[in-house]
Amino acid sequence: MHKLLTDDPGGKMMLLGNEAIARGALEAGMAFAATYPGTPSSELSLQFFQISQESDLYFEYSTNEKVAFEVAAAAANTGVRSMAIMKHVGLNVAADALMTLAYVGVKGGMVVLTADDPFMFSSQNEQDNRYYAKLSGLPMVEPSSVAEAKDLVPYAFDLSAKLQEPVLFRTTTRINHSTGVVELGKIPPRHPKGDFKKDPLNLVTVPAVSRRLHVKLLEHYKEAQTLAETSETNFIDGDGRWGIICNGVSYNYVSDAVAELNSKDKIRVLRIGFSHPMPAALIKDFLKGCDQVLIVEEGEPYMEEAVKAMAQEEGLTLPIRGKADDLFTRLYEYNPAQVRGCISRYFGIKDDSPEMLDLSDVPELPQRPPTLCAGCSHRATFHEVRKAAEGLATIYPTDIGCYTLGLLPPLSAADFLICMGSSVGTAGGFSETTDKKVIAFIGDSTFFHSGIPGLINGVFNNHNFTLVILDNGTTAMTGHQPHPGVDMSRLNMEGYGQVDIEAVVRAIGVPHVTVIKPYKVQKSIDAIKEAIAFEGVSVVISKEVCALYANTLKLPKRKPFRVGEKCVDHKDCISSLACPAFYIWNDRVRIDANLCTGCAVCAQICPEKAILPVKKSA
Amino acid sequence: MEKKRLIIVAVGGQGNLLASSVLGEAALLAGIPIRMSEIHGMAQRGGVVESALLFGDAKSTIISDGEADVLVGFEPAETLRALGRCNAATVVITNTAPLMPFTVNIGQGVYPDLGELRKLIQQKTARLIAFNAAALAKEADNVLGVNMVLLGALIQTGVLPLTVDQVKEAMTRKTKKRFLESNLKAFQLGFDAAEAA
Incomplete structure (x- = not known):
């Protein structure tokens, strides 16, 4: 039995943050989940994938985050408790659906997990997704610890069911990838089947309907604000005339710092867990009891701006600070010493933490950068493309996956990247405004995720580029999740279809299509040469299973x-x-x-x- | 309860995460508050893996520069790289068997001199326990047991509020049955090595 199905209310378990969230969802009666994998959220979906194989939980790896969001939205509109799971940038992909589902609302409960990644441990940006709550008008909750993450999921589902709106659940990497002790609750029975009642005048968002639905959303917003005012997720620790307002993991660093600075009787801490709508009355009341306030939040000054506006409404002139050159930065994740330092400076408290070591005499150490694995088929393909393009002025738009590591020398096969699927779209643009040979790289899973529209665009607008699809038969970067091109019977799983990449490419009407086996070097170079000599859109599908995944599949080993x-x-x-x-x-x-x-x-x-x-x- | 902060650094594949999970389980058994964090994501095979473990009354799950009470390095150059996490009172335990970074293999970097590496750590911290953990793992018939050897040394120092029995019980729960015997042997060899150091 999967360990997260353990029926031991009151029992204690060490869980990774992502496991704790999954357990919380089970304790909330969640019956339906969908995702596109993305670090730091990936292990959460893995739990659901495994659990769905031994229970009535429905789980799917969807082609992208927008689709995952849509299937979960439909489930929630039949009264089934559902969850859509994605990394922070995934919510950009799902944003179109998010903005208008806020108008339509849900019938059961729906929680949208957005896993933000301050410091960009494994992401292309560190956007602060609290603004999606503000943008959509939807409620957002944020845990500070692994244990709280588990407990907050059922809270979010109940909130969603009450408001009939999806609820955003925001984590950061240090929640997803921290481990802590959680106390298990009960797992209620799931209800994986719902019912859909036709109600087009409330569910079909033509302008006349949406004009009414926006009014309804604002009513829900008001109701959410009332709930936020008394929510136990917003609480105050300590006492004193100095105030700190914080959220998420920053609360941990603040709590430890206040204890270490012996200031529990001087500093009062307001932890915001229900971060949209902000509890205005609670915050105004807090401000009135303070002489000066510090806002501690990773990312953007989301709370700081709101709190300053609230002070203005009350005519309060106390100093309120957060992001500033001499205090907190908008960059990267925070750490305990940094937070302690800012608190000690701002309030003038002596900090007698141990001194940092002088490391000026430590020699420069050799780096261990992430690199493509031994025997990775991407390395072979990059080498072959470089050989085939020798002597040509090239641009290599690339995409998101292991193969992004092709940017490092000696492969040096990555020149431009902004987001999932951007290799194909940008290839078209580069080919129109330069005379260089544009050769773009995209992985198989990323091709399904968002590469297909760009390729159709290239064919329709007659762009001139070669797209190399690196088909290694899995979503390798995030831990070998399946995608629509995967033969699920190889994983002994039934009931799945399979979409053939070559058939899709040909059906789009790409005029020059070749399939290569990248371990055959000369043949591949010749085929790539032909493809890049072609005027117009050409596609090379480089097909070889991921070397790590081959081990998982127990494929026969080659001799070293x-x-x-x-x-x-x-x-x-x-x-x-x-x-x-x-x-x-x-x-x-x-x-x-x-x-x-x-x-x-x-x-x-x-x-x-x-x-x-x-x-x-x- | 007094706070103890432990950093473990290793190269991917050395079993750092299993060592952390054993310590976490031992703390759970001992009823000691524990929180940990680790870096996943782009740290693939051959990359650096760092775990932070906080025992006792704290809420943070990460450890800042200058804050570690004890640093355990599974690879000597990585121990040196993590030295910034230490202060003058930190106890450092390191394996002395290097794993060459690929960058050194292709001539893009120079591996530090091991004698100088020891001297640097010794000068700056309270205590250095350095021995060839890879050799001891081999002696335990367990080439993948470097993590358990270093766990033994860590427990011997008494910096963490965990007993030998609690850690051995956690090993029984968290490591594979067929490796348990050799893991326990590796643990004991590491414990003895630290005692002799």
Whole structure:
């Protein structure tokens, strides 16, 4: 049995934040969940995927976040408790659906999980999704700890059911990827089937309907504000004339700092857990009891601006500060010492934390940057494209996935990236305004996610670019989730369809389509040369299963390779491929047989043919 | 309860997350408040994996520069890289067997001299326990047991409020049955190594 299905109310368990949220959803009676995987939210969906295989929970990996949001919205409109799960930038993809579902509302309960990523541990930006709550008019809740994350999910579902609106549940990486002790509650029975009652004058958003629905949304907003005023998720710790208002993980750093600075009797802390609509009366009352206030929030000055406006409404002139050159930054995630330092400076409290070490005499250390795995098929394809395009002025728009790592030398196969699917759309633009050869890269899962409209656009507008689809048979970056191109029977799972990428590309009408096997180096280079010589849109599908995923699937292993006697040590292999299975021993190139997957790409590019398969006895 | 802050640094694949999970389970058994965090995401094979563990009365799940009470490094250069997390009172435990970063293999960086590395850590912190944990793991017939060896050394220092029995019970719960015996042996070898240090 999945550990999150453990029926032990009152029992304690160590859980990862994402596991705790999943458990919270089960305790809320959630019966339906959909996602497109994205770090830091990915492990949350993994729990649902596993649980759905042994229970009546419905879960799907949808093609993108907008679709995930839409299927969950429909489920919630049949009265089924549903959840849509995505990383922060995923909500940009789903934003169109979000904005108008706020008008339509839901019947059951619906929670939209947005996992923000301050510091961009694994993201392209660090946008603050609290503004989506403000933009859509929907309620938002934010936990500060793993234990609270679990408890806040049922709260969010009940809130949603009460207001008949989806509720945004915002986490940050340090919630999703922290581990803590949670106390288990009861798991009620799920109700995976609902009913849909026709009601087009409230559910079909033509202008005349939406004009009324906007009024309804504002009424719900008002009701949410009333609930926020007395919500136990907004609470005050400590006492004193100095005030701190904070949210999320910042609350942890504030609490620890106040304790370490022995200031519990001087500083009063208001923790905001129900962060939209903000509890205005509660905050105004808090401000009246303070001589000066500090706002501690990662990201944008979302609360700071609101609190300052509230002070103005009350005619209060006390100092209220947060983001400033001498206090908090809008950049990156916060940490305990940084928060303690700002509190001590702002209120003038002595901080006698241990001194930092002087590290000026520590030598520069070699880096360990993330790199494509040994035997990764992307490395082969990048090398082949670079060879095929030798002598050409090129632009390489790329996309989001493991292959983004192709930006590092020696592969250097990434020139432009903004978001999921942008490789194809930007390729069209570059091809119109430059005379350079545009060769774009996109992964299989990302192609399904948002690459297809860009490709259709290229064909329709007769752009001139080559799109290389790196088809490794899985969503590798986020942990090998399936996508519509995956043969689910290989995972012993039934009841799925399968969409063939080549068939889709041909059906779009791409005039030049080739499929290559990237481990066959010369053949692939020749095919890519032809594709890039073609005027118009050409597509190369590079098909080879992810080397890590091949292990999971228990595919037959290839023999590893070794460097033989013929090696003359010009290190072409290392300097053009940089496969991590290579290492230098006594100034000679060697191959780590434990890392080598036997892809044989280096053996094919070695001019001396000095790289040979390891014989069994060797 | 007094706060204790532990940083564990390792290279992907060295079993850092399992070591953290054993310590977390031991704390749960001991009834000691525990919170931890780790960096996932783009840290793939061969990248640096860092865990922060906070025992006792605290709410934070991360540890700032200068704040660690104890630093455990599974790889010597990574121990040195994490030295900023320490202060003059920190206890440092490190494996001395290097795992060459790929950048060094392709000539893009220089691996630090191990003697100098020890000296630097010794000069700046309260205590350094350094030994070849990879060799001890091998001695325990458990080449993947570097994590358990270092766990043994960590518990020997007594910095954390955990007993040997609590950690061994957590190992029983959190590690695979067929490795339990060799894991316990690895733990003991690390414990002894720290005692002798």
